[in-house]
Amino acid sequence: MPPMRHTTRHDATLRRAAPHLARRRFLTVTAAAAALAFTTNLPAKGAMAAPMKKPRRITEDPFTLGVASGDPLPDSVVLWTRLAPKPLEEGGGLGDESVAVLWELSLDESFAAPVRAGTAIAFPDYGHSVHIDVQGLTPSTVFYYRFRVGAWVSPVGRTRTAPAAGADTSGLKLAAVACQAYQDGYFTAHRHLAAEDVDMVFHLGDYIYEYAVNEVGGKRQYTDVKLPAALNHETMTLADYRLRYALYRNDADLQAAHAAHPFVVAWDDHETENNYAGDHDENGSPPEQFLVRRAAAYRAYWENMPLRAAQLPSGPDAQLYRRLMWGNLAQFDILDTRQYRDDQAYGDRPHVPGPESTDPARTITGDAQEQWLIDGWRSSTALWNVMPQQVCFAQRKFNLNADSTVSMDAWDGYSASRQRVMDGAKEVGLKNWLVLTGDMHVAYAFDLKENFDDPASKTVGTELTATSIASGGNGTDKPSNWxxxxxxxxxxxxxxxxxGYVRIELGRDATRADFRTVSAVTTPGAPVSTAASFVTEAGAPGLKPA
Incomplete structure (x- = not known):
């Protein structure tokens, strides 16, 4: 259960700023900038091409938050870092200074075969992050990258480009992860993920949690470090969110996973606030007040993720849903099931489906995203159509009663929205449909049924739910409700x-899923093992033990 809320100085900040906002977006960027103490406006887009500046003399390592890459295209990939010589101080120890950052891309780890290089400016307005969208690259190629500031050199990251559009592609290895509450335990699973042979990683949400982290790191129980008091309250302002990302990004295991593989990321609720729905928070605050907080959260998310400029927020709005291809093997339709959804039915409590939750007008994706998804399927030529998203898609009854309760926060609480998506898949003749899900803090594997209440009905796809990296503590193989x-x-x-995480291999004949789990997260260094493996054959949906 989430901790009880209490009024803080941050609530007052939000209340003061809220009247300056329209319901769905800022009245103007300039007016919003004047209104918000955390400067929600961004620099002019031309500022990203500002002339090179001589770097200030930095006396401490500015690359404490590691490096990352993401969203691989056939000819492009995003490279990311964020400068923070003092990561757990506001401003990261760089204050209001802009810093020139040299980036390098090479075909080898020693950088003896350079491919591209350039200079970017780490602006304080972006939390001293840089996002390099490297263009003109060769498809299906592994690259290595690093950054420099003065005499300081970052760790080396490894990334890759996707196959050429429509290219015959025999296979793809990926992993799906979600839900990494820092205070619940160590990110040991990320360390194991870093050693896996995968082409990319999908992070399906809850990258950070907004809840307070005490001086000993919660269940991590640090004895050799004392975390700053600024972390010991819920995130509300841009400074709060930036500091929380710095705490998470400072974790060596998380850094290792990012350095080893390109990530494709999507948010869920905790990057902003528990179980929020569109412009509604869980406390029933006025929407214009909550949108101020959402703007800060979305801004910090973009700053800390390897995302392109197309995902850069405009105030409290951001286009996070997007499509990636892997030759003719796979199409990935990455969804956003938070920003556009209707408020949860029945007070967001487990409830028997009823008129409030089954209303045909209800949506979890919003109309535009739903149409975008189905249109994308209609034009798809990929063998596998993969839908990475956040909350449980399949029907999931909580008890054996004839009228069982279900989750109002998952697709069960938006059954008409789910039915429209399933009808769309049927209409376009989708044959190999794979849904990737986070949020649950457990691993699930589902057959997607044409009629979930009839086990004999046609199986139309597969859903694989990645358990949490740390959220919920150690867990158990068979929970009490198993x-x-x-x-x-x-x-x-x-x-x-x-x-743990789920490791997936897409092939021409079948997809294989291995559920990888660790024995503990409250102590570091636990081993990883495979709890179960399944296959689903191309053209014949339905999970079978591998």
Whole structure:
């Protein structure tokens, strides 16, 4: 359960700023900038091409938050870093200074075969982050990258480009992760993920949590470090969110995973606030007040992720849903199930489906995103159509009653929205549909049924839910409700409560999923093992033990 809320100085900041906002976006960028103490406006876009400046003399390592890459295209990939010589201080120790950052891309780890290089400016307005969208690259190629500031050199990252558009592609290895509450344990699973042979990683949400982190790091129980008091309250302002990302990004295991693989990221709720829905927070605050907080959260998210300028927020709005291709093997339609959804039904409590939740007008994606998804399927020529998203898509009954309760925060609380998506998949003749999900803090494998209440109905796809990296603590192989949920949901083929990730291999004939789990997260260094493996054959949906 989330901790109880209390009024803080940050609530007052939001209340003062809120009257200056329109319901869905800022009245003007200039007016918003004057209104918001955390300067929600961004520099003019031309500022990203500002002339090179001589770097200030930095006496401490500015690359404490590591490096990352993401969103690989056939000819491009995004490179990221954020400068912070003092990561757990506001401003990262750089204050209001802009800093020139040299970046390099090479075909080898020693940088003896350089491909591209350039200079970017790390602006304080962007939290001293840089996002390099390197263009003109060769498809299906592994690259290495690094950054320099003065005499300081970053760790080396490894990334890759996607195959050429429509190219015959025999296979793809990926991993899906989600939910990494720092205070709940160590990111040991990320360390193991860094050693996996995968082409890219999908992070399906809850990259950070807004809840307070005490001086000993919660369940990490630090004895050799004392975290700053500024972390020991809920995130509300841009400074709060930036500091929280710095705490997470400072983790060596998370840094290792980012350096090893390109990431494709999507947010869920905790990057902003628990179970928010569109412009509604869980406390019933006025929407114009909550949108101030959402603007700060979205801004910090972009600053800390390897995302292109197309995902840069405009106030409280950002286009995060997007499409990536992997030759003719896979199309990835990455969804945003938070920003555009209707408020949860029945007070966001588990509830028996009823008129409030089954209203045909309700949506979890918004109309535009729903149409974009189905239109994308209609024009797809890929063998596998993969839908990375946040909350449980399949029906999931909580008990054995004839009228069982279900989650109002998942697609069960938006059943008409789910049915429209499933009808769209049927209309376009989608044959190999794979849904990737986070949020649950457990690993699930589902057959997607044409009629979830009829086990004999046609199987139309597969859903794989990645368990958490740390959220929920150590977990257990069989949670207390394991037997009930398995009986109540015959289409549920696997349920495990340990921490870890799911490793997936897409092939021409089948997709294989390995659920990788660690034995503990409250102590560092636990080993990883495979809890279960499944395959689903191309053209014949349905999970089978591998």
């Amino acid at each position: 037997e009930t949920q398995m009986k109540a949901n015959p289409h549920m083929k696997f349920y495990n409560g340990r921490r």
